[in-house]
Amino acid sequence: MAKVLILFTHPALEKSRVNKPLLQHAKMVDNVTIHDLYEHYPDFNIDIQHEQQLLLQNDIILWHHPLYWYNSPALLKQWIDLVLEHGWAYGSQGKALVGKKITNVITSGGAADAYSKEGHNNYTIEEFLAPFIQTAKLCNMQYLEPFKVQGTHKLTQPDIEEHAIRYKNFLTQLTTN
C-alpha cells in the first residue's frame, strides 16, 4: 500500500466548480492525505519542517492545482522554493526524497487540443510543466504521467462528476500499486 499526499493549492476554491468534486472524491480513498496549502498558509508563512515531515511520511506526492497562466498558483511556487531545501531535497547531501514518486494534478480552462503546437497555446501541457518535471528529477524523484482535467469552461455537471470518479480511480490505483 503506497501512501499518497495531495498538496492541494487553490487560492479561491469557493469559486471553483471542478475542484470541489475532485476533492470530495479524493477523500473517499484510503491512504490519501489531502493537505490544503492555502487553508494552512493564507499568509504564505510555510512551516517548512512540517511540510518536510509530511513528504517523508508519504510515497507519492501530487501537486494538485489549477493551471493559471500556464503555471501553478503563487503559493505552490513558494512551497517549492522553501520546502525543497538544498541539502535536504537535492544536492550531494539531499537524499530525503530519493525514489518517491511525484506528479501534477491540473485543471485547465483550455481544452486538450489547445495545448499543442497547432493549438492556440502553442505548447503541450508537458512542455508547460517542464519546471515541475525537472524539479522532480533534481530531487531524484520519479515523475509520473500528470492527471489532467481540461476544458473545464465547457464541462457540464455530469462531465465534472465523471472526471471526479476518474480522479478517484486514479488515486485508488496509485495507492494499491
Added chain:
Amino acid sequence: MAADSFFTQALVYLSAAVVSVPIAKKLGLGSVLGYLIAGIIIGPAALGWVGEEGKDILHFAEFGVVMMLFIIGLELEPALLWRMRKSILGLGGMQVVATAILITSIAIFLNLNWQASVAIGLILALSSTAIVLQTLNEKGLMNTVSGQNSFAVLLFQDIAVIPILALMPLLITDVSNKASDGQIAFIDQFPSYLQTIIVLGAVASIIVAGKYIIRPVFRIIAGTKLRELFTAAALLLVIGITVLMSLVGLSPALGTFLAGVVLANSEYRHELISDIDPFKGLLLGLFFISVGASIDFNLILANPTSILLLVAGLMLLKGIILFVLGRFFKMGLDQNLLFSFSLAQMGEFAFVLFSFTSQNNIIEPALTSKLIAVVAVSMALTPLLMLINEKLILPRIGTKEKDERETDTILEKNPVIIAGFGKYGNIVGRLLMANGVGTTVLDYNSDRVEILRKLGLKVYYGDPTRHDLLHAAGADDAKIIIVALESDEQSIELVETIKKHFPHLKIMVRAGDRFDAYEHIESGVNHVYRETLDSSLRMGTDALKLLGFRAYQAQRAAHKFFKYDEKALKELATIKHDKKLYLDTAKNRIAELEELIKADLADTQSTNDLGWDTESLRKQF
C-alpha cells in the same frame, strides 16, 4: 406623602449627580469630587435642598461600600490575597497602631481624658475605603504597587473596626448614661467565649456556603434564564451577608469581601460583578453626595482656623506616617507619594463611631461635631489632593527619582527608542530585540522598570515626555521613536516634544482609538497604529474561518477591510472639525465599505480577484 418626598429627594440627588459628575469628569477632577461637589451644592450650605435626612441617606448609602468590597473580593483571587498577607498585616497593622498611638498622645497632651483620647486616636486612624478605592479604580491605579498597598491597609482597617467596636463600650466613663444603641448586636447577650464561637462560625459559614451552597443555587437560578432573578439573587446574597454580619457584630463590608473572594474562582464571577456594579456605583455616588451634603459649613465658618488647622495637621500627620511606612516597605518615591496622599484622610467609619462615642459621652458633643466636620472635609479634600499630587508633584518628583538612580544615565546609542513598555510597547520591543535591533526603553512606572531590569532587559526609568531625558536616551542619534505610552494625552505631548527637539526622528505612535488616531494624524504623524485594530480583524478573520470561509479568502477580506478603513481614517482626519461634513463622509465611507464587503463575499460573480474567476471566460465559450 412619603412617596412624594421620596421622589422629590430622588429628583434632587439624581439631578445633582447627572449635572455635576460629567462637568467634574470633563474638568479632569474625577467622579468622586463631582459627587462631593454636588452634595455640597444641594446641601444646607448652598441650596439647602437636602436637610437633616441627609444623614439617614448617608447610612443607607454606606451599603455601597459593602457592595464595593464584594466586587473587590470577586476581582481578587484567593491566591493573590494570600500573597498580600504581609502588606495587609504588616503595613496595615503598623499604620493603624502607629497613627492611633500618635493621635492619642497628642489628644492627651491637649488635656483630653485618656478615654476620649484613645477613642479619637482609634477613630481617626482609619481612612476612607469608599473614596480611596473609587478614586484609585477610576484612575486605573488599583494594580500598581501603591494601589495594592492602599488596598491592603484599607482591608486591615476594615478588620480593625471589629476590635475597635468591641473596645468602645470599655471607654464609657459614665456608666449610668449608657445609651441603648442599635449598634450593639444581639450577640451581646451571650458570654464572651460563645460570642467568639458565633463570630468564627459566621465567618466559616460564609466560606462554606460560598464553596458548596451558593454555586449550585446560582446554577439553578441561572437555569431559569431570567436575568432579573439572577440580579435579585446577587442582591440577596450581599444583603443576607450584611444582615448576618450585623447580627454577630462584624463589619458587613468584611463579610461580603470574604464572600467575594470565595466566589472569585467561580463561573459566576463576571455575572455577579456586572449585576452588582450598577447598584454599587449608584449607592457610592449617593454616599459621596451625602458626605458632601453633611459638611457643616456653619460650624466651619464659625471657627475656620481651628477646623482647617485640625484638617491640615491630621492629614499631614497621617501622611507622614504612611510615607515613612511606605519607605520601610521599599516603595518607589512616586508610588509612595501616591500611597501617602491616598490614605491621609479620615474615613466614613468615623461617622458611625463618633455617633456612638457622642451618645455615650465618651467625647463631648461640641468636640464630636467639630471632628465630624474635620473628617468630612478631609474626605472631600482627598480627590483634590490626589489630583494635585498627580498633576503638580509627581511630574517634578520624576526628575529627582531619576537623579537618585544611577542606572538612568543612558549611554547606549540605539537606533530605536521605545517610550512606554506596557502591554503594547513590550510586544513591539520584544520583536525588535529578538531580531537584534538595539532598542532603548523608557518607562515611567518604577515598579515595572524594576521587574524588567531584574529580567535582564535594558529598561530605563523616567518621564519620556521630557526632552532632556530623550536626549540622554540617545534621541539625537536614534532613527525611530516608538510612542507606546498608555495615556493618549501624554502621547500627544511626547509627539510635540519630539517634533520640536528631534525633528529627524521617525515617529510611530500607538493610538487608543479612532479619535486619538485623528489627533495624531492631524499633528502630522505618518505612522499611527490603532491599538485594537489588528487583533479585532484577526478575530474577525478567524470567525469567518469558523463559519466555513476559506482561510485565504477570509484573510484577503480582512486585508481589504484594513486598507479601506485606514484610507477612510486618513480622509476623515482631515475633516473631523467640520461636524456635518464629517458625519456625511463617515456615513458614505461606511456605506461604501459595506458594498465592497458584500461584493467581495457575496458570490462567484465577485468583482474582485478576477484573475481566479473563470466566469467571464466560460461565457465566451
